[in-house]
Amino acid sequence: MKKLHLGSMRSTISSALSFAMTFGMVVNTPIYAQTLTSQSTPLDHLKAAPRPVFKKGNTLLPLTQAHCGLSKETYIELANYWGYGLPIQSADLAQVAKANPGRYQLVAEVGEVYRFYDNYDGRYSYLPKLPPNTWLRDKNGKIILNGGRPIVSPAAPNEAFQIIGDYYGKLIGQLERTAGQPMKVINNQGESGLWLLLDNDPEVLFGQDPQVKADFNNSGLNDWFAYISRNKARQEGVLKQKLFSNLQSTPGYFWYQEQYGTERGRWAGWPWYMFKYENFLDSNRKPIVSNYTAPEMYFNFHNSGWTGVEYNTGVPWDALTQALNNISGAIGLGQKYTYPWISMGWEGYAGQPISSPDTFMGMMKAYYTAGAVGSVGGYFVCSGPLWEALNYNKPIGATTPTLIRQLTIQGHAHALFSHLEEYLRKGDLLPGPKLHPYQSWTNILPAMEFPAEGQTQQLQGRWGPVTVPTARVLARKIVGEDRWLVTAWANVGNDRDVKVKIDNRLGTLTLRARKAGSVYVVKLVNGLPQLTLIDSDAMNPTKFLSP
Secondary structure: OOOOOOOOOOOEEOOHHHHHHHHOOOOOOOOOOOOOOOOOOHHHHHHHOOOOOOOOOOOOOOEEEEOOOOOHHHHHHHHHHOOEOEEOOOOOHHHHHHHOOOOOOEEEEEOOOHHHHHHHHOOOOOOOOOOHHHEOEOOOOOEOEEOOEEOEOOOOOHHHHHHHHHHHHHHHHHHHHHHOOOEEEEEEOOOOOOOOOOOOOHHHHHOOOHHHHHHHHOOOOOOHHHHHHHHHHHHHHHHHHHHHOOOOOOOEEEEOOOOOOOOOOOOOOHHHOOOOHHHHEOOOOOEOOOOOEOOEEEOOEOOOOOOOEEOOOOEEOOHHHHHHHHHHHHHHOOOOOEOOEEEOOOOOOOOOOOOOHHHHHHHHHHHHHHOEOOOEEEOOOOOHHHHHHHHHOOOOOOOOOHHHHHHHHHHHHHHHHHOOHHHHHOEEEOOOOOEOOOOOOOOOOEOOOEOOOOOEEEEEEOOEEEEEEOOEEEEEEEOOOOEEEEEEEOOOOOOEEEEEEOOHHHOEEEEEEEOOOEEEEEEEEOOEEEEEEOOOOOOOOOOOOOO
16 A cells, blocks of 8 residues: 555554455456457457456445447446446346346436427327326417427326326336346436426416416415426426336436535526425425435536636536535435436537546545435437447447546446445534535535645636635544544645644544545544545555455
8 A cells, every 4th residue: 555644643544454454455457458459349448447346235326327328248347347237228138137137236217208298299199198288378278388399387287297107117117027126226317397497487487377377376385486396396206106106116216407406506596497405305304206316417517627616606616516515405404315417528519528537536436425325427429430339339449438437437436435335324424614605595504525724726706716625625424433434635736635624533634635536434543543545546446445
């Protein structure tokens, strides 16, 4: 192990020997050591990567994927060695699962639901029809169109969503029966149905429909945003439950973009752009739709990457600040875990950069420390030679494709936290000493991170300089015990030592903040802090861990 240089006189470092005794030690190398050439395929690149080591018996959810396709063999390799569920809607993977009882965790997705809602005029004859009162209508009973598309009514009857849920449930249920084992995760791609139409006044827009106006008046609510959110949760919840009625299992379910809000409070107009998460929980704070929040975190897409500010509002706009806003708000409502849709970037779009692998790894370690128990890997190149190579496993060259690199990083981070699951299940994310900067027209929340001493820079916003962090430190603590999980990430700049105060009894800790993140277990031993670096190889973090 690399020697660490910790400045605190009160700190002690576990030796490599005690580290090995505590967690077990193996050396993890690529199983298929090979030279990558111009004729190498995406699967060759995946097999050439060092495989992660998962803790046996862990209960993290399987990783899932949201992209435009990989080869059958690549899906199987990911499911065998990288922590991914087997997507039984692809190729004939349900038959693969059937031939290997108990080997795979089955996953599926609900997609293109928008076709049901666009089918008001019967354009998709193969789909079952929805009831006439599914759509928003004017006082004369005519369907109201927005950009040529109908608007789903907040008062649409449960029957509409039961029809949709039954359609997908029958498809997935048949695959589940073919596979002969239960589903583990179903993702709903979302982006369909009842929606907030940006800057439109919801009362003016939805109030055009006399049925909706009457339903609102009888709802007991005086807030149109809450009314729309509550009905969105009702509709998606009915769809899910009907889908589940066709299954032999009750899988985890994640509807894309269900969240407290990565940008909630960033500016005063946020209610026009996101549903109110409070209305997606029942009176006992039990989720109605998704098991956990499922926000988007795509590098430099609706955020400024790993650092930066939103110029007009003058607040940090980086992906981790956004993620912690969602997590902090959800924790306040009793929801401590998250299952985000993530991407390190994709080719083909002007101004859409791709993250460096190490800083993406650092972000993933921070996200898991904050409460992620899995993730959905997003990538959106859906045509052209690159897509063909990925989808059909054609030669792609000696440079590892972005998607394959991303999926391996997700797998490594997932494996690392399979060894640290106790800190997720029995621990809480600590709030830190500061408040989150997103405070406009919403509850003011804890920042959920600890400032590293002197690790800031100033960036220009519309109203003047804005101070943003250049190193991030997050910490979880086991409830009732003096054990912490601490992650330090150099989101800006090179690897370096940083100082941070997490608990008075620990004094000032000196941590090695790396671009790829550093994950420590911290304990109090005879009144002194004992630090153990778990991921000594930052990019192969389970290299020295055993199952």
